[in-house]
Every structure is written in C-alpha cells, then in structure tokens.
Amino acid sequence: MAIRYLPCSSSVRTAALALGALVLLSFPASPAAATDVPAEPAPPRPLPAYSSTLLDRPGVQVRPGPAAPGLPADVSALAWLVADARTGEVLAAKNAHRPLPPASTLKSLFALTALPHLDAEQRHVVAEHELDEVGDGSSLVGVAPGRAYRVADLWRGVFLSSGNDAVHVLARLNGGLRTTVQQMRAKARELGARDTQVVSPDGYDAEGQVSSAYDLAVFGKAGLAEPQFARYCSTAVARFPAGGWSYRIQNTNRLLTGADGVAPYPGLLGVKNGYTSHAGATLISAAQRDGHTLVVTVMNPQTGGAQAVYEEARSLLDWGFAAAGKVQPVGSLLPPQQDTHAAPNPAHAAGTATVRALEPDDSDWPAVLLVAAGAVTVLAGVVLALRRRAVSLARRRNTARRYPD
Incomplete structure (x- = not known):
C-alpha cells in the first residue's frame, strides 16, 4: 500500500516565514522598546466635564x-x-x-x-x-x-x-x-x-x-x-x-x-x-x-x-x-x-472601541513585543516540524517503493 504525503515546498516555508515577519512588523517600534526602558503608565483619560449638548439649549x-x-x-x-x-x-x-x-x-x-x-x-x-x-x-x-x-x-x-x-x-x-x-x-x-x-x-x-x-x-x-x-x-x-x-x-x-x-x-x-x-x-x-x-x-x-x-x-x-x-x-x-x-x-462608539483595541498605548509595548517574539518562535517551530515530517514521509515513501505490498 502506497503512503500519501504532503511535501513541504519552498513556497510553504516562505509563506510561513513571511507570516512571522508580518506579525513582527505589524507592531511599530517605539523608543521605549528600543532602549528596553519600560514606558510610564499612560494617565487616565479625563472624564467629560460637561455635556456637549448644553450649548444647544436656549437660554442662559x-x-x-x-x-x-x-x-x-x-x-x-x-x-x-x-x-x-x-x-x-x-x-x-x-x-x-x-x-x-x-x-x-x-x-x-x-x-x-x-x-x-x-x-x-x-x-x-x-x-x-x-x-x-x-x-x-x-x-x-x-x-x-x-x-x-x-x-x-x-x-x-x-x-x-x-x-x-x-x-x-x-x-x-x-x-x-x-x-x-x-x-x-x-x-x-x-x-x-x-x-x-x-x-x-x-x-x-x-x-x-x-x-x-x-x-x-x-x-x-x-x-x-x-x-x-x-x-x-x-x-x-x-x-x-x-x-x-x-x-x-x-x-x-x-x-x-x-x-x-x-x-x-x-x-x-x-x-x-x-x-x-x-x-x-x-x-x-x-x-x-x-x-x-x-x-x-x-x-x-x-x-x-x-x-x-x-x-x-x-x-x-x-x-x-x-x-x-x-x-x-x-x-x-x-x-x-x-x-x-x-x-x-x-x-x-463601536468603531472607536475597535480602533483603540488595535492601538495599544506606550505602556503596552513590552508585552506586545513579547507576544510578537513568541508568535515568531511558534511559527518557526511549525516550519521545522513540517520540514521533519516531509523528510520522514519521503523516507517512508522510498521504503514503500522498495518493498511493495
């Protein structure tokens, strides 16, 4: 019985590496990250001091x-x-x-x-x-x-x-x-x-x-x-x-x-x-x-x-x-x-919340970089595993050809 396998071509490896690079580049560098100095926590946003509709009302x-x-x-x-x-x-x-x-x-x-x-x-x-x-x-x-x-x-x-x-x-x-x-x-x-x-x-x-x-x-x-x-x-x-x-x-x-x-x-x-x-x-x-x-x-x-x-x-x-x-x-x-x-x-409101979720402030950059590094490491591991599997499958295929059922 012939063994079927999925070869790990150079295009697959290139795509995986490109994906890893994209994850890393999607987070712009910051001065805090470049100097390894944690940024100060961002101050809380001020609460509204007035209703924006007050001046629309008649009278004083x-x-x-x-x-x-x-x-x-x-x-x-x-x-x-x-x-x-x-x-x-x-x-x-x-x-x-x-x-x-x-x-x-x-x-x-x-x-x-x-x-x-x-x-x-x-x-x-x-x-x-x-x-x-x-x-x-x-x-x-x-x-x-x-x-x-x-x-x-x-x-x-x-x-x-x-x-x-x-x-x-x-x-x-x-x-x-x-x-x-x-x-x-x-x-x-x-x-x-x-x-x-x-x-x-x-x-x-x-x-x-x-x-x-x-x-x-x-x-x-x-x-x-x-x-x-x-x-x-x-x-x-x-x-x-x-x-x-x-x-x-x-x-x-x-x-x-x-x-x-x-x-x-x-x-x-x-x-x-x-x-x-x-x-x-x-x-x-x-x-x-x-x-x-x-x-x-x-x-x-x-x-x-x-x-x-x-x-x-x-x-x-x-x-x-x-x-x-x-x-x-x-x-x-x-x-x-x-x-x-x-x-x-x-x-x-919904659109604004989404944008803010995708735009971390300076205090988040150490965590962001850590996540990005972890993502690249995981992707590299996936590429290596796929390559090893391809080699293993190729060997088994050769064995199957030498010793058919």
Whole structure:
C-alpha cells in the first residue's frame, strides 16, 4: 500500500516565514522598546466635564461653583458667550447657537480666510469695477479707484474703519467675491462654526446671512492665534494713504480706543465690532488679565442705547475674569475632533472601541513585543516540524517503493 504525503515546498516555508515577519512588523517600534526602558503608565483619560449638548439649549447656560460670582444682571443681548481663548472652554452663554445677523463682525471670518493668501507688502492699483458691489450705506475707509495701496493698508482699513470698500478690493485680490464667499463657508466649517451662513464677505445685511455668538467666539479665538490678525485687530490708530498724503483712521471698537464716552477696557486685545439697522450692534471682544485671555461675544442688546454692546461686553469680561476656576465649563469652542471633553458620538462608539483595541498605548509595548517574539518562535517551530515530517514521509515513501505490498 502506497503512503500519501504532503511535501513541504519552498513556497510553504516562505509563506510561513513571511507570516512571522508580518506579525513582527505589524507592531511599530517605539523608543521605549528600543532602549528596553519600560514606558510610564499612560494617565487616565479625563472624564467629560460637561455635556456637549448644553450649548444647544436656549437660554442662559452656566455651572457655577460655590464661590462663583453671579452673572451680571444688566446684559440684555439676544445672545452672548464668555470663553477662555486659550483652552476654548465656554464659561457661560446665552442662546449660543441662535442664528442672528452678524454685521461687520463677519469680517473676522473674512480675515481668517483671506489673510494667509495675500502678501501684506503687495501694491495694488484699485480698478473702479472692484468697488461696484459695495452696498449703499456701507462703512468706508476711503479707497479710491486709480490709487495704489499696499495690502497691509487695506487690512487696516478693514479692521479699524470696518471699510467695506477695502473688503471688496481684498476679496478681488483673493480670487473674487464668489470665490472668497465659498472659502469663508469652508473655513467656518473647518473651525466648527456650524451656524454661520455667508452671503457677503463684508457682513453687509443680506438675506440668509447669519452667524451666532458661538461662531463669532470661534472666529475671535482663531484670530488671536494668528499674529497678523492679532496685530491688526489690536491697532487703535493708523494712517491711511490718499495719494501724496495720508489721513488718520481710528479703530471703531470703543473698548479699545475709549471713544464716545466709553472707557477703554484694560488689557483689551480687540477683536471686531459691527452694526447695521437689521443686525443691531454686535461685538467680538478679547482681553488679557493675570495670565488669562477671554473672548466675549455680544449680539444685539435690547436696552441701553448706542454704546450698550460695549458696556455689556465689559460686564461679561469682568465676570469671566472673576469666575475663572470657579465655574465648570458648559461647552467648548474647539471642533469635536479636538475637544477632549466632548462626549463620543454613540453612532461611532463601536468603531472607536475597535480602533483603540488595535492601538495599544506606550505602556503596552513590552508585552506586545513579547507576544510578537513568541508568535515568531511558534511559527518557526511549525516550519521545522513540517520540514521533519516531509523528510520522514519521503523516507517512508522510498521504503514503500522498495518493498511493495
């Protein structure tokens, strides 16, 4: 009777060795493994400090501790928000995501979008058609057709005089009004500003153009992190060219300049104010004190007159500095993927758990390498056993051929 056997070919041995190598290479090397120094245990992940849905609720949201000061009673704005500009933690808010017309505070998003694309030292001769679509009654810095301006001069016209004429020229340099609007929409989504709908880059009243106290705070926080933006928005006074001479322009943010009977706010960094008859007064303010930087947004105060937006921002800044460390955050200005406190999306919970199971932290590497080494040893043993069996079967086959039944 002939004996049947399965030969151990070179392809089998190669496949087995390749499998062993694949097991080893599937675990990337780490510094801890290379130096044989065990990694420190990873710290526990922080527990959520707030519900990610709190800011979606209407009305005032605040979580005061025992020593926290009470919120100011004189704030009448339809929506407002106070946040830590460094961490993004929202300390308190009212109607954070209520869509409202933003007026010229939308220029902050325009600057975030276009500033990186334009050379501040570039000189440009303004064409008449570049000013054709500036809205009637717009705030202007005085851009004149046929005159040459540096891009930096135009940006000062945007931030200090809220000049819609300067915005339109810069938007043309950025690829055109339509292109700039599309870029602004994309930038808002990138920053997690889901309430903002852009129709015009200058914030001029347009049907469907809205933002929110939350989104404006996101723009303010992002702007402070950009050196050019931060420099422009904190400039109180500058000179604007007019051919062979120049004239003085002053920032329309009264908290920065102290104009019109509004006392300047100590440590103010900017950011942008706005007003239209449809939007009312709007403001993004930021200030620094004792190592803390706050960003405050105020949209459309209902009482208090023309300067109410500045006084209400002042009250909220004072409260925010006094409340630092004494309140629990009610949300975050960071996009969801950057917000370490945000609750995970239940729809992705299973997938997230699977990914984490396949991605051990540094403290697991010694064990991982030990397992990998063991796997390679086992595979080598399997290959050797198969080879010995093949040799044995071959000998038996030869014997069977010599001595048939």
